[in-house]
Amino acid sequence: MTTPDELVAIELERLSANFVEQLPGQVRAVEDDVAAWLGAPRDAGRYEIVSHRVHQLKGSGSTFGCPGISRAARKLERHIRTYRSAIDAGRLPAAAAVESALAQLQNEAARVQTLSRGPEAGA
Amino acid sequence: MSVDTLQRILYVEDDADIRKIVSMSLEMVGEYTVAACGSCADALRVVDDFAPDLLLLDVMMPDVDGPATLRQLRKRESAANAPAVFITAKVQAGDMAHYRQLGVLDVIVKPFDPMVLPARVGEIWHRNRGGDHDDAG
Numbered sequence: 001m002t003t004p005d006e007l008v009a010i011e012l013e014r015l016s017a018n019f020v021e022q023l024p025g026q027v028r029a030v031e032d033d034v035a036a037w038l039g040a041p042r043d044a045g046r047y048e049i050v051s052h053r054v055h056q057l058k059g060s061g062s063t064f065g066c067p068g069i070s071r072a073a074r075k076l077e078r079h080i081r082t083y084r085s086a087i088d089a090g091r092l093p094a095a096a097a098v099e100s101a102l103a104q105l106q107n108e109a110a111r112v113q114t115l116s117r118g119p120e121a122g123a
Numbered sequence: 124m125s126v127d128t129l130q131r132i133l134y135v136e137d138d139a140d141i142r143k144i145v146s147m148s149l150e151m152v153g154e155y156t157v158a159a160c161g162s163c164a165d166a167l168r169v170v171d172d173f174a175p176d177l178l179l180l181d182v183m184m185p186d187v188d189g190p191a192t193l194r195q196l197r198k199r200e201s202a203a204n205a206p207a208v209f210i211t212a213k214v215q216a217g218d219m220a221h222y223r224q225l226g227v228l229d230v231i232v233k234p235f236d237p238m239v240l241p242a243r244v245g246e247i248w249h250r251n252r253g254g255d256h257d258d259a260g
Contacts, residue, residue: 007151008148008237055212056138059138060141061234063235070234
């Protein structure tokens with residue numbers, strides 16, 4: 001007989017697989033949101049959208065077996081906040097740190113995808 | 124309303140997958156009764172009928188965040204005195220003091236292991252009650 005713990009573990013495994021499957025789309029959405037916000041960095045609505053999406057990725061990554069995604073999202077979130085603080089202070093800083101953190105998130109997502117496809121995919 | 128045994132948890136989280144695994148774990152592993160809601164509006168629709176013992180709220184949600192959701196729920200008699208626990212991926216210096224002012228018992232930091240979450244919630248509940256943690260949660 002399957003125990004409650006086992007049922008939850010099975011569902012966690014299924015949701016983790018879903019998370020990995022949906023990861024490319026999630027990262028593309030982050031890319032779009034970051035680009036839209038950097039195009040209008042004083043737009044509070046765009047900031048809310050991008051920060052919420054990155055925050056959600058940070059929270060769900062480790063829960064669904066992808067701690068590297070959480071780490072990369074945490075770094076991106078930090079740079080987004082720093083950039084926003086500079087904007088609020090009346091400066092227009094270079095976006096290189098945000099773009100670099102985004103690239104790291106993209107790389108980590110690509111790595112997760114490769115691993116999920118098995119050893120042949122990375123060969 | 125004040126109860127000694129935690130049974131009914133009103134859980135608000137906008138991420139559907141997190142909401143699903145946490146609800147499942149709280150119900151199946153912790154043996155709690157859970158009303159899982161995706162937003163403040165959903166929570167306000169069910170709170171009176173559900174009459175929660177505990178409010179478990181994600182902090183960062185679009186439209187209405189966790190603290191604002193808590194303030195809305197507190198206006199309802201059914202949740203006016205229910206203890207609250209926040210879940211968040213971000214706790215910055217000063218946040219906890221602010222949350223305490225809102226009547227929040229504790230903060231569970233994401234990421235968390237869904238399998239051990241019921242025990243963590245139970246531990247917070249019993250610590251607040253000043254009793255031993257002796258139930259399934």
